[in-house]
Each structure stands twice: as structure tokens, then as C-alpha cells.
Amino acid sequence: MIHKVLxxxxxxxxxxxxxxxxxGKKYHDAQQxxxxxxxxxxxxxxxxxxxxxxxxxxxxxxxPLPDRYRKDFNGLEFFKPDTTFMVNAKFTRTPDAxxxxxxxxxxxxxxxxxxxxxxxxxxxxxxxxEVYQNEELKEDEGYEDYLFLPFTDxxxxxxxxxxxxxxxxxxPEGDQIVIDFNKAYNPYCTYNxxxxxxxxxxxxxxxxxxxxxxxxxx
Numbered sequence: 001m002i003h004k005v006l007x008x009x010x011x012x013x014x015x016x017x018x019x020x021x022x023x024g025k026k027y028h029d030a031q032q033x034x035x036x037x038x039x040x041x042x043x044x045x046x047x048x049x050x051x052x053x054x055x056x057x058x059x060x061x062x063x064p065l066p067d068r069y070r071k072d073f074n075g076l077e078f079f080k081p082d083t084t085f086m087v088n089a090k091f092t093r094t095p096d097a098x099x100x101x102x103x104x105x106x107x108x109x110x111x112x113x114x115x116x117x118x119x120x121x122x123x124x125x126x127x128x129x130e131v132y133q134n135e136e137l138k139e140d141e142g143y144e145d146y147l148f149l150p151f152t153d154x155x156x157x158x159x160x161x162x163x164x165x166x167x168x169x170x171x172p173e174g175d176q177i178v179i180d181f182n183k184a185y186n187p188y189c190t191y192n193x194x195x196x197x198x199x200x201x202x203x204x205x206x207x208x209x210x211x212x213x214x215x216x217x218x
Contacts, residue, residue: 046182053076054075058070064191066192078215079211079212085122086178088178090175094117097113099113100112100113103198105199111134114131115133115147115171127206134148145171146170150198151166152164153206154208160210161187161216164200167181168183181210181212182213184210185213186216
């Protein structure tokens, strides 16, 4: 459930990566969006995300880690859960967007479409990010409403992976969506070069430090 971006946006490439290589989106003014109120359920959800991700990485059937790393794997390194990095965002659909080919870390191109724009406030500043839907993945059962949010931030290359991170989302019923940066994770190619990972578009660069989610793999 958790790693659906890697398992899909990456994994659309993953299948290509294994068979040839492998894998796995302007617009409107940012709105004033309040921080999501903190609750024990929020913290429990973050802890569950971390447990499930570590379980996935420990299992030889699902782990992207090469055997030489997995045998000594004791868990990924995460930032401490911080609900200030959990925001309610305005979700604006972009129904007239044209599909395009998103570059990846290999020669493969991932066919994506900008499904919508999320607008939110974080640490007192307004931001917008594009959210993508994979044209092939949406045809797969269970992924009809799957959305892909890749982003970079000011921690990349230091505390976090230099190429940015991903967040999995689902199409919301209305015009609001929760974005939890505590559930940001690394592309599989961070751990294994056999994977083909979508490269974060420049328009999804955040100029602040996101001290949440998975840290750099060392």
C-alpha cells in the first residue's frame, strides 16, 4: 500500500528496468491553508508508514536493496515525526492538461499528465506543486485513483537524497487534500541502479527544508 509511487511510477519503469531496465505532471494562486491539527492518529499513521516501509525493505520479495545491503539492513533512517509538515492543500484539477514524457534516471520516458495543482502554506510561505497521474498505471486495478507527487527541497544532497523524494496520493473527492511530508520516501534508484526513476520536474522544487520523511541512504 505504502510505496505505490515506487511500485508504480517507479514500477512502470521497474518492469521496463527488469526487462530492459525498470521504474515505477500553472496555474492558480496559493491559498491560505491551515496546518492539519495534530492528533495521536496522525502520529500513529506516520509510525505505521515507517514500519511498513522497513518491512518492505527487509523482505527479499519486495526490497529494492541488493542482497549485500539487505542482509545487514536494520531499518531506514527517518526524521522524527513532525505534524507541522502535514498540511491541508487546495486541490485544483487540470482536466485540459496534455500528457507528456517525463525523463527518468535511465533512457526510459514515463508518460504522465498533470492531474492537478496543490496549493498550500508551509512555515508561513505559500507553495504550489504539480501532481501527476501515469497514463499506463491508471489502467491497472487498484491504481485508478493513484497520484504521484515528486518534489525537491533544500535538504537534498545533505540530509536527504540529492534527487528529491516522492509522496503517494489518491484522487480526493473534493477540492482539498492532505499532504503529509512525513510520508516522503526515496526513489528506488537511490538504493539500486537497476531501477528507472522519474526525475523530479523543476517546477516542483521547494526552497525550504523539509525535515520530514525518509533521510538519505548511507
